[in-house]
Amino acid sequence: MISHSSTAHPMPNSVVNLYVYDQSIAGVAKMPLDDFATAFGVPKESINLNSPELRRYFLNHIQIITEAKPWQTHIESVRVINSNDPIVREYQELLLNFICTPVKRTSTRDFTFKYDAIIHQVITHKIMVNVVQDWQGGILGSQVQVGEIALNIPKGQYFPLVVKLQNGSWWKGFGSMVSLGMYHIAEGADHLLFLLVLLLPCMLVPNGQNWGAFASASFGIKHMVKLVTAFTLGHSITLFVGAFQWIRLPQQWVEVWIALSIMISSIHAYRPLFAKKEGWIALGFGFVHGMAFASILMDIRLSAGALAWSILGFNLGIECMQILLLTVVLPLILWLSKRSEYILFRKVVSAISFLIACFWMLERIFFFKQL
Amino acid sequence: MKKPLINLVLLFIFILSCSKSEDPISTSGSTSNSSSTTTTTQVADCGGKLGVDKLICLCDNFKARLSSSQLASLQMAYTFSNIKTWSNLPASMSPRIGIPFSALNASQLAAAKEIVQQMSGTVINEGYSEVQQLWLADDYLSANGGGSAYGVGNYYLAFFGTPDSKGQFEIMMTGHHKTVANTYKDGVLIAATPHFAATEPLSWISGANTYGPLNQEQAAFVDILSNLTSDQFTQAHVSTTYSDLLLGPNNNWQFPSTSSGLKCNSLNATQKQLVINALKTYVNDIDDDNAAKILSKYVSQIDNTYLLHSGTNAMNTRNDYFRIDGPNVWIEFSVQNGIVFRNNVHFHSVWRDRIDDYGTTKN
Structure with missing residues (x-):
């Protein structure tokens, strides 16, 4: 979240979010379209986002410098989005993706960020600069403000931003990945629900069209370990394959398949669908969930070594x-499975899960939002 | 992934909470629990007093009408962190300190307004007249789409330090588009700045009256611009865009170390008078005696005062900007996009003093 704090500026400012990689720095710059149009010198209705002039404008106003050597800036994409601000409410923003790469390999941790889009003309404009990803510094997904490019009013000038990121390490990167993984499961209700319905009938013996009685504690626990191991094996394989981008599936369909995996497992928990083949099913659905995990790591753009580590x-x-x-x-299911009320409990839980999964399925088909 | 659902739920909660919180727009006669706990202090007759003496008397009377908890909100310590809390945003977006008008009953509110009147000038469309119009402007915003964040009830009065004929204190009346902040020391006004005035809408009709609280300010700048020679205009005009005030709220003691633009020593007497007319539209916001003193100081420095302009000469288009920058005086006027009325512009303006801002308190 961007804090408006007490800046009391009635006009929205620019925000640049930096992604610090091993060998490059990418950025997402968001700026109010009105101010951009003023600075670019073209009425906002007539701005052509694909024009070479517009690209040249940004190439002239975005630069990273280390040891007096400018890096190469590449404009990846430009688009206009609708934004909302508590003060001015709805307004249009220009959203720019860029990436800066040093000509010769150098550290990406100490650099001068020479960004003066808009402010070169609109002197009252401000640019807030955040680092939102710095694997070595342990920043993933959070937003750390590293400074602001604004007019120094007494001096009548603005200055480039000198960024010195604290020393990074692979351990910090590793640690932040562990917590990202934990966070992802804790936050990802779909993965949790899948595991829950998968394990719901694991203590029971299938009896034709229905689930039968409680087998035994040792059977149940072994079964449960088998299922979890198969699921883990499945998602680990596709996480690895997917993160290295050896296979790339559309994110939306992966998400739809995850909803489907919960629907199918819910039916199975209600009445056996694939009794005694649960291991294979867990492995197969593990593949699907792993692809979803991989999509998170793909976005982090790490070098091969750091990626494997991640x-x-x-x-x-x-x-x-x-x-x-x-x-x-485990103790809960173990205890519940022996009781006669478990039939009702299992049926209710699997029915509810089924409905939730249906809802997710529809939502992911019709309202899918690319992250 | 689950965002649409969450958004729906939030929207629902938001709609519910909004429908519950329709504040009354007008504060006159607003309910207050103060009457039951009003102190028994005698209310003095201030009619025979003048100037700061009368102001202090009115302050004492106002305090006598407040409950102890109201008094605690009103009476703050004189510290820089307290006196800099004004803003150009509604109080809901940039919280003020002091007592909100909405927390006062009718007689308390009248007493509060009397204090503001005593601090302000009597020139029509400036001074207290301008303050009242800007209160009305906020009520107009509230009634025409702005909602409960706007309106005179969201203006605050605060005493920083105890109003007394000895020692230093500041009285601040602050809300969305107007801040009056006068500093007094040993019974004398020592600073009338920072002073903020802005208006949205630029003008409106209410009953038989047409209001345009900052039209005189705008017209004064247009007058200056249209009477400059092309050489003078070239010196005053910059191609850089100013989308906002440089020294708005929070940018305290940030005056540029060198002044830029057109130096007024090159102006003829008629042109200088137009600059003085513009100065008057700010200085006359303060009580008439002090306005005259401040004006004569600014006039004496006019040859060392600079004019800077950006945008169009009509001062009615987004990013139009005018600045008067002297040894003491600092006035900025900025034309910005409308907030409630999106297709119109609105004015923001600040008057500061390079030396005497905040009575020279810097931290």
Whole structure:
């Protein structure tokens, strides 16, 4: 969240979010279209987002410099979005994706950010600069403000922003990936629900069209471990394959498949669909869930070594949360499965899960939002 | 992924909460629990007093009408962190300190307004007349789409330090588009700045009256601009865009170390008079005696005062900007996009003093 704090500026400012990678720095710049039009010198209705002039404008006003050597800036995409601000309410913003790469390999942790889009003309404009990803610095997904480019009023000038990121390390990166993995499972209700319905009938013996009686504690626990291991194996494989982008599936369909996996598992928990083949099913659905995990890591754009390290950390985080879930769910299911009320409980839970999964399915088909 | 659902739920909650909180727009006669706890202090007759003596008397009377909890909100310590709390945003977006008008009953409100009147000048469309019009402007915003964040009930009165004929204190009346902040020391006004005035809408009709609280300010700048020679205009005009005031709220003691623009020593007497006319539209916001003193100081420095302009000469288009920058005086006027009336512009303006701002208190 961007705090408006007490700046009391009635006009929205620019925000630049930086992604610090091993060998490059990418940025997403958001700026009010009105002010951009003023600075660009073209009425906002006549701005052509694909014009070479517009690209040249940004190439002239966005630069990263280390040791007096400018990096190369590349404009990846430009579009206009509708935004909302508590003060001016709805307004249009220009959203720019760029990436800066040093000509010769150099550290990406100490640099001068020479950004003066808009402010070169609109002197009252301000640019807030955040780092939203710095794997080595342990910043992932959060927003750390590193400074502001604004007019120094007494001096009558604005200055480039000198950024010195604290020393990073692979351990910090690894640690942040573990917590990202844990966070992802804890936040990802769909993964939790899938595991829950998968484990719901695992203590029971299938009896034709219905679930039968409680088997035994040792059978149940072994079964549960088998299912969880198969699921873990499945998602670990596709997490690895997906994160390295050896296979790339549309994110929307992966999400739809996850909803489907919960629907099918819910039916199975209600009455056996694939009795005795649960291991294979868990493995198969593990593949699907792993693709979803991978899409998170793909966005982080790490070098191969850091990526492998990250996959390990991320997966470890996921497993930690799974084990935590098991320690709660296992004794509960073990205890409940023996009771006669369990039939009703299992049916109600699986019916509710089915409905939730249906809802997700529809939502992901019709209201899918690319992250 | 689950955003649409969450948004729906939030929207629902928002609609519910909004429908519950329709505040009354007008504060006159607003309910207050103060009558039951009003102190028994005698209310003095201030009629025979003048100037700051009368102001202090009115302050004492106002305090006598307040409950102890109201008094605690009103009477604050004189610290820089307290006196800099004015803003150009509605109080709901940039919280003020002091007592809100909405928390006063009719007689308390009348007493509060009397204080503001005593601090202000009597020139029509300036001074207290301008203050009243800007209160009305906020009521107009509230009634025409702005909602409960706007309106005179969201203006605040605060005493920083105890109003007394000895020692230093500031009285601040602050709300969305007007801040009056006068500092007094040992019974004398030592600063009338920072002073903020803005208006949305620019003008409106209410009953038989047409209001345009900052039209004189705008017209005064247009007058200056249209009477400059092309050489003078070239010196005053910059191509840089100013979308806002440089020294709005929070930008305290940030005056540029060098002044820029057209130096007024090159103006002829008629042109200088137009600059003085513009100064008057700010200085006359303060009580007449002090306005005259401040004006004569600013006039004596006019040859060392600079004019800076950006945008169009009509001062009615977004990003139009005018500045008067002297050894003491600092006035900025900025034309910005409308907030409630999106297709119109609105004015923001600040008057500061390079030396005497906040009575020279800096931290």
